[in-house]
Amino acid sequence: MKQALDCSLLKGHQNRDKEEELSHPGLSTPRVAVTTLGCKVNSFESALITEALNKQALTPGQDGRSKVHIINTCTVTHEADRQARQAVRRVVRENPDAVVIVTGCYAQLKPQECASIPGVDLVVGNDKKLELDALLPSLLDGNLPSIMVGDPDEGTSLPQRLLSGFENKSRAFLQVQQGCDQGCTFCVIHRARGRSQSQPCQQVLEQARRLVENGFRELVVCGVDLGSYGSDLRGESGSGLSTLLTKLNAMEGDFRLRLSSLDPVHLNAEVVDLIAGSERLCPHVHLSIQSASTLILKRMKRRYDRDLLYERVAYLYKKIPDVVISADLMAGFPTETESDFQQTLEAVRDLGLAYPHVFSFSARSGTPAARIPNQVVVDERKRRARLLRAAGEEVRKRLLRSRVGASRQVIIEGGGHAPAGYQRARTAEYLPVFVPLGGEKSGSWMNVQISGVKDQTLIGVAAD
Structure with a gap:
């Protein structure tokens, strides 16, 4: 930790690495930069953070440092953790005089690891990342502990203010949901993000209108577990995802809507029919499939089996023949046999998964999957991942050729x-x-x- 702050410790799809730098011309204020790793929700939150800090007139800290750099991290796999540490070290190396803040899912679950990286000043959990604009003046004055990580289930980590837009983006992300109640056996994100929480429909609509008014022609509706939207809004009549999409679809303006990742169980007829009947909802679906083996899906604690997956995708193609499907797939989950793997490989071709986002299984500490005997060896996981990607490339080439002339x-x-x-x-x-x-x-x-x-x-x- 940097000595200038003299702070004590307080208990508390493939990653993107994007950086935005903000400054306040004419003011004696620190420059603020944000590096974002991971998912669309992180991108939305980073935009909120940068916009809030851009509106705030800050003065340099007592040690005279005039730049603040925030790294918003991901922890979906061991590789994501490695990339987060790499990004932090790069920021420290390239900005030796900056105040360095680490936040996001890696910071939430591994705050001590983040704090131990030389040059890091503050580690902030997901529960407080959207309060950085309020915390930063105290940090610059050396009045904060070096770790501020609490329970993401306490209170809400959903945005409480509207976002005007995204710098240098052709599309805007629209976060409507946070957290996950599922607890898949391989996943730590539910621990990093907390329980499922939904943004009230009226606030979602206000945010969407703001983005459209500011010129964005595409809104990507996103959440950690998007399909569970509304499950916690019991006081609102008709509060599910399909109701929200219906209201977004009815908004005025020259824009289109895209759904981010859905669990196959949430790709029900109501959602598919909405997409099929709308000129605004994009004919593109990203499915969090992971495996097409019923046995492996059960061991993953997923909410569907192979038959349901095939049934839902068949209905999707029936209603929207030209739909494009991308998907998350996992290679080498513990106990996955060659037969189990072949079922997933077969599904890439059967279901036309043109853009598979393939992960090799990564044993996350504290998860049930990490304790399962008969772990697939790393080289075999990598081999299976290569085959899944190659199958997806074959599907993709055929798909692209079919669009010539359209x-x-x-x-x-x-x-x-x-x-x-x-x-x-x-x-x-x-x-x-x-x-x-x-x-x-x-x-x-x-x-x-x-x-x-x-x-x-x-x-x-x-x-x-």
């Missing part, structure tokens, strides 16, 4: 990672498209005709 309305994302003369865009199905550079701004609409495929990305030409 007309689509896309949202411009910008020029990053695009060939010279092109910029990236995204269809409603979440398919990537290279379109010619023009006068269109990031986040704007463009009508295109798909003319080909390059590097697993569609090529589009402007259409009327």
Whole structure:
């Protein structure tokens, strides 16, 4: 820990690494930067943190440091933990005079590990991360303990203020739910995020209107366990996810809605029919599948079996033939036999999982899965993960070829990672498209005709 603060200890899909730096021109204030790792909920929370700090006139601390850097971490796997530590060390190395704050799920579960990294000033749990704007003045004055991690089940960690938008983003995340009550045997996120909590519908609608009014053409409805939205809102009539989506769908404005990850059990006919009957809800579904073996799903403590998974996806294709499905899959869960694995591999092809997000099983300390005998060896987990990704690539190539000649309305994302003369865009199905550079701004609409495929990305030409 840095000596300048002299603080005592207080008990308390693949990661993204994105950084935003905020400053206050004309004011003698610290510059604030935020690095975000992990999920869409983290991205939403980071945007809230940066916006709140950007509005606050701070003065440099007693030691004169004039920069604050916050790392919002993930802990979904051991690899996520490693990337979090790596990100913190990089921030400390590149910003030796900055006040460094670590928050997020890794900080919530491993606060002492975070605090032990040389250069870290403050570790803040998920229960207090949205209060950083209020905590920062005391931190800069050296008046805070170095670890502030409490119980995420106490009170609420849902946003209590509206977010205006996202810097340099072509789409906006709309958090509607927090936490998880399921407790899958391999997962620690329910411990890091606490019980399932839903944002009241009226506040969700107000947040959505704010984002649309500020020019965002796509809202991604997200949560830690999105399908459980409304389960805790017993005082509200018709408070489930389908009711919320119906109300969002009825809003005025020129925008589209996309769902983030859903458990297959929540992909019911009501939700599918809503997507099928709406021009606003995107024909793209991301399913948290993990395995297609009923035995392994039972040992994972999932809420569905193979038959239900196939039944739900069959209905999805029946109602929305052109739907694109991405999915979370896990390779090498303890006791997974070759036969179990082949069922999952088969499902990638059977269900048309064009974008599988594959994890090798990661034994998380304190979880039931970590104690199961007959752990699959690491090399075998990696082999199975490679095969799942390869199967997904085959499905994806066929899918992309099938779109050549089609007309689509896309949202411009910008020029990053695009060939010279092109910029990236995204269809409603979440398919990537290279379109010619023009006068269109990031986040704007463009009508295109798909003319080909390059590097697993569609090529589009402007259409009327």
